[in-house]
Amino acid sequence: MNTPIAIELDKLTKRFGDFIAVDAITFKVKKGEIFGFLGANGAGKTTAIKMLIGLSKPTEGMGKVAGFNVDTEPEKIKKNIGYMSQKFSLYDDLTVVENIQFYGGIYGLSREKIKEKTTEILEELELTEVSKSLVISLPLGWKQRLAFAISMVHDPEIVFLDEPTGGVDPRVRRQFWETIYQVAEKGRTVFVTTHYMDEAEYCDRVSIMVAGKIEALDTPHNLKQQFEATSMDEVFLKLAR
Amino acid sequence: MDAITVEHITKKYGGVLALNDVSFTVGKGELFGLIGPDGAGKSTLFRILTTLLLADKGKGTVAGHPIVNEYKEIRKKVGYMPGRFSLYQDLSIEENLSFFATIFGTTVEDNYDLIKDIYVQIEPFKKRLAGKLSGGMKQKLALCCALIHKPEVLFLDEPTTGVDAVSRVEFWDMLKKLKTKGIAILVSTPYMDEATLCDRIALIQNGEILKINSPQQMISNFEKPLFSINSTETYRLLNYLRVQNFTESVLPFGENLHLITNKPYEVSQIEHHLKISGFSDSTAKTIQPTVEDIFLDVSQPVN
Structure with missing residues (x-):
């Protein structure tokens, strides 16, 4: 019995000339999962997301989002995902x-x-x-x-949240995460990018991107054990420094 | 003599009370943090203390000078890094620095030892325009410019907002070094985890100071029973705990829930209760509060 997959990437790559912005990233996101996509500025996060939401074509590799191919069916992807960002909403x-x-x-x-x-x-x-x-x-x-x-007015299967909580009032932030939990509980997949590491701890699983590659991917709990850290902040510092 | 004194300062914008009867002092060589979310009144207080804005009520001194009568003296003796990047984007790193040195009637060479540790990190890019720098580099340049006239008191308004985790750590390391040179530092931040890096902190919300103490004292003074609870069903457990009689408050903290109970319980009692209530995989432990726990405990609910 397989859990349905919302996002599936296999060696997805983006080059700009000689520069490899996204270097063969491979992972799966399950339906109903809250997945955190982390990385420092310049790690290639934005380029990767642009491919996932059908705004940029991969140079190599395969990606499927909501069952559609990111290379050949970008328009179908756009109709079947939701997108929210702090900057433009x-x-x-x-x-x-x-x-x-x-x-x-x-x-x-x-x-x-x-x-x-x-x-x-x-x-x-x-x-x-x-x-x-x-x-x-x-x-x-x-x-x-x-x-x-x-961002979910058209009932998308997946919703992308790009740096969703710019304001850092600790209460407002918790209220928002509760809303995210509610949505995920109904079976919708939530893909979150953030550079606030304490927010990463709210996700079911997180990936950390460094220089175009996924350097770590697991539950926050396991990552903290793996890197002998007490917080995701420490995990990130150990990877990115 | 205290580096900063603030006594009963109040400021209104129209009908909005931005600061309400705020008082505290900052000692020489002390790193004092103002911790609070957007809209708490942090920037307003900075503007008043740097003599850019008049308070409606109350008084204060900076470097021994009263903020209203001797504002000219204060301006010579403080360094101020506003929340918004406010250097000249179309001047290079070295041009910005020598500009600020000249304004204060000094030279980069005279005070180089104070900024050296920070400046060497951006020196390889000294010909680059300030507008073309990364967030972390802009912040380092802004700090150099605020220090170039050897101020007695340094005001840093949210210096780490929007800066990535690595640069944040580097920045706090620099502040620790400056402190040892006798400079008093008033720094504001919305990041609760940075609070523990300060000597003393004031928690501020809606223009009012909720608590002042050293972070360590604040933590050891916390007397409520606090538990961290982990479960695979975080959201269902949150909703369950919220309506229990023993719950004073329950809030998500990453993958765990932090529960404050209205009377003391043993961990085993909590775990037993959860097991018989259908959360068989949950584990609980007693924890020390973080500054964020304390802030959430003393602050007002939103809306």
Whole structure:
């Protein structure tokens, strides 16, 4: 009995001229897993993610995301994944409802479906009272959860979170991770990149990329044992220094 | 004489109370940390102490000078590294440094020994424009520029925000060295794990200081029963614990949950309870709090 696989990479490689940005990375992510993708700046994380979300073609190797080939079916991948980043997510000068409707439209949802989704998101996040407020007026924690919900407005199998928690209020951050747990529990795969090592400890498994290669991949618990470290921060320092 | 004194400082922006009756002192050669999330009031306090902003109420001194009446003296004696990178992006590393030295009427050579340890790390790139540097290098250059006139007091507003883990460690090593030269350092950070690197810390939220002490004292003064619990079903266990009578608070901490109970229990009691409640693989242990546990305990819930 095999667990369904959400992401499968086999020696996925990206070269820019002589420079190997991503060097034959191989791993699998299970359906419903929270997978942390870590690496220092310049390690090749962004290049790898661009290939996974269908924005950049691999030079060599194979990659499948949500069952589609990253090389030959990038458009299908884009329709079947969600993406949220700290830098770009919501329109501050649109209301909560307008943001939901806008993204629903972008993903080509029907009018009825958008209506249904709007009600669902507002109720689930308890945002009904502020549905007509501009997003800019919401507290950071609400904005983050709204952006997360909107990134899944088209019910993707996998959602990519690119540095999702820029703000570092310890409570806001925990609230957000709870939302991530909820989503994963429903069987959706969550792929998270972050450079905050303490956040890595919330993931089911994490990979650490150094100079284009995956240098470590396991549960946070096992990695800490393997590197005789008390925190993921220490694991990372031992690998990256 | 204290390097910094702050007495009952209050500042409002419109209706928002940015700082509410804040008081503390920083000694000579002390590394003092202001620890709190975005919007806590950290930057406002820095601006007031560096004489860039007037407080509504309260008073303070920096390097022995009152912050309002003798602001000119203070400006000569402090180094300030604002949260936002504010060097000249279109000047090179060495041009920025000599610019700041000249402004303060000194030369790079005169004070080279103070910045040497830091500057040698970026010297190989001294012709490179500041705008083209990596985050870690920008931060090192900014620190050099803040030190070039041999300040008595150094203000560092979130120097490690957005900087990767390796550069963060290097940066704190540098601060430790500066301290030994008698410079008082007020540093702010949103990273709770950096708190233990300071001599004393103030936990700050919504413009109010929640606690001041050395991190070690803060940790040993914590009296509530605190457990770390590990389970393969973290999320289900979190929801379960949240509604139990014995729970004062339960929060996720990476792969574990941290549980504060409202009266003391043995680890075996907790484990037994979890086993008979359907969490057979869970393990518990008593732990010392981290600064983050303490912050979460004394701070207000969001929303």
